[in-house]
Amino acid sequence: MISDVVKPDTLKKLDPVFGQHSFNDHEQVVFCQDKDTGLKAIIGIHNTVLGPALGGTRMWQYANEWEALNDVLRLSRGMTYKSAITGLNLGGGKAVIIGDAKTQKNPELMKRFGEFVHSLGGKYITAEDVGMETADMDLVREVTPHVTGISEAKGGAGNPSPITAYGVYMGMKAAAKYQYGSDDLEGKKVVVQGIGHVGESLVEHLTKEGANVIIADINEERLQAVSQKYGATIFTGNDLYGTSMDIYAPCALGATINDDTIHKLQASIVAGAANNQLADEVKHGALLKDRGIAYAPDFLINAGGIINVYAELEGYGKDEIIAKTENIYNTTLEIFAHSETKGTTTHEAALNIAQGRIDARKKEQNS
Numbered sequence: 001m002i003s004d005v006v007k008p009d010t011l012k013k014l015d016p017v018f019g020q021h022s023f024n025d026h027e028q029v030v031f032c033q034d035k036d037t038g039l040k041a042i043i044g045i046h047n048t049v050l051g052p053a054l055g056g057t058r059m060w061q062y063a064n065e066w067e068a069l070n071d072v073l074r075l076s077r078g079m080t081y082k083s084a085i086t087g088l089n090l091g092g093g094k095a096v097i098i099g100d101a102k103t104q105k106n107p108e109l110m111k112r113f114g115e116f117v118h119s120l121g122g123k124y125i126t127a128e129d130v131g132m133e134t135a136d137m138d139l140v141r142e143v144t145p146h147v148t149g150i151s152e153a154k155g156g157a158g159n160p161s162p163i164t165a166y167g168v169y170m171g172m173k174a175a176a177k178y179q180y181g182s183d184d185l186e187g188k189k190v191v192v193q194g195i196g197h198v199g200e201s202l203v204e205h206l207t208k209e210g211a212n213v214i215i216a217d218i219n220e221e222r223l224q225a226v227s228q229k230y231g232a233t234i235f236t237g238n239d240l241y242g243t244s245m246d247i248y249a250p251c252a253l254g255a256t257i258n259d260d261t262i263h264k265l266q267a268s269i270v271a272g273a274a275n276n277q278l279a280d281e282v283k284h285g286a287l288l289k290d291r292g293i294a295y296a297p298d299f300l301i302n303a304g305g306i307i308n309v310y311a312e313l314e315g316y317g318k319d320e321i322i323a324k325t326e327n328i329y330n331t332t333l334e335i336f337a338h339s340e341t342k343g344t345t346t347h348e349a350a351l352n353i354a355q356g357r358i359d360a361r362k363k364e365q366n367s
């Protein structure tokens, strides 16, 4: 007899959203498709307790739709905690457009995407992320007001990357204060992996302070240009993680702290701009702690960009953007102290404080 009872492993495949490991109490996930422009996008709204879900749109050639869904779920959850720990009245959201930004992005597609954002009535506010430029956000702005990161000429706060880099620099200095007793980075050997928009600006701060900066990138031209401009040394070995260093600053891709790299890592501090640096936040967070490596949580120290776009919504200027970004230094020190008192990882400590803020607001709303 053929049974029509679905076997458990098949069931798992039939649970693409709530059953995903990365589905963590998300409020809403929106799949957007437009045949005329070829748009395929997913908008993830993780939490809107503190305010509208704000987060950038990433355009990427994912290997498959599962990978895209997983990415948007992980990223939108990260945005909730990033805004909460930074003290912003924003929730967490993110969007992904499936496709190659170099060949498949065009104004019609961006505007169609903007219409989908508009249909959510302000519950989700978009911005730029990997594969997006300020000009793309200007196109989205033509069809919806629910977008930030637009050009300064159109009333936006402009390029967020230098502010993000400044926040990472603040977080790194706080980690140095905690780990070495002084936040002076002069003479410290810092490996900056990825010298794009954020990485280059971070190299500038570090070389100005007299740090011994080593740069790594897959783009040879950028390596030569950044090395010449700031006098940074280009990494030439085969094993970046195993090389001797004081500070590792991941500024390229996420998940570089993983089973393959964590035991090799020579640094005593990890502080960088990349999102989701820990492949497994529980396991790898604990392993870093066990090894005595001070980890400045990514979602805390890379919040400069969101502070910058939040200014567009709240109408504050550059001085307040800088002051809020500088405060990342104090918050990072608080997180190290909290993690030590409570015996948790720094990642957990930051999540707990952020969650506490969300829970308190929810209680207020329900009372």
Ligand code: NAD
Pocket (backbone or CB within 6 Å): 130, 160, 161, 164, 193, 194, 195, 196, 197, 198, 199, 216, 217, 218, 219, 222, 251, 252, 253, 254, 273, 274, 275, 302, 303, 305
């Ligand atoms: P970017 O695309 O300008 O730069 C990334 C750089 O990393 C590029 O130079 C690229 O060649 C390099 N790279 C890619 N793969 C690499 C690899 N395997 N090894 C070494 N280098 C590699 O991106 P960005 O705007 O500078 O952002 C960097 C990271 O910071 C991203 O993870 C991004 O999500 C995160 N972030 C950026 C901002 C922001 O304001 N731009 C805000 C928060 C978080």
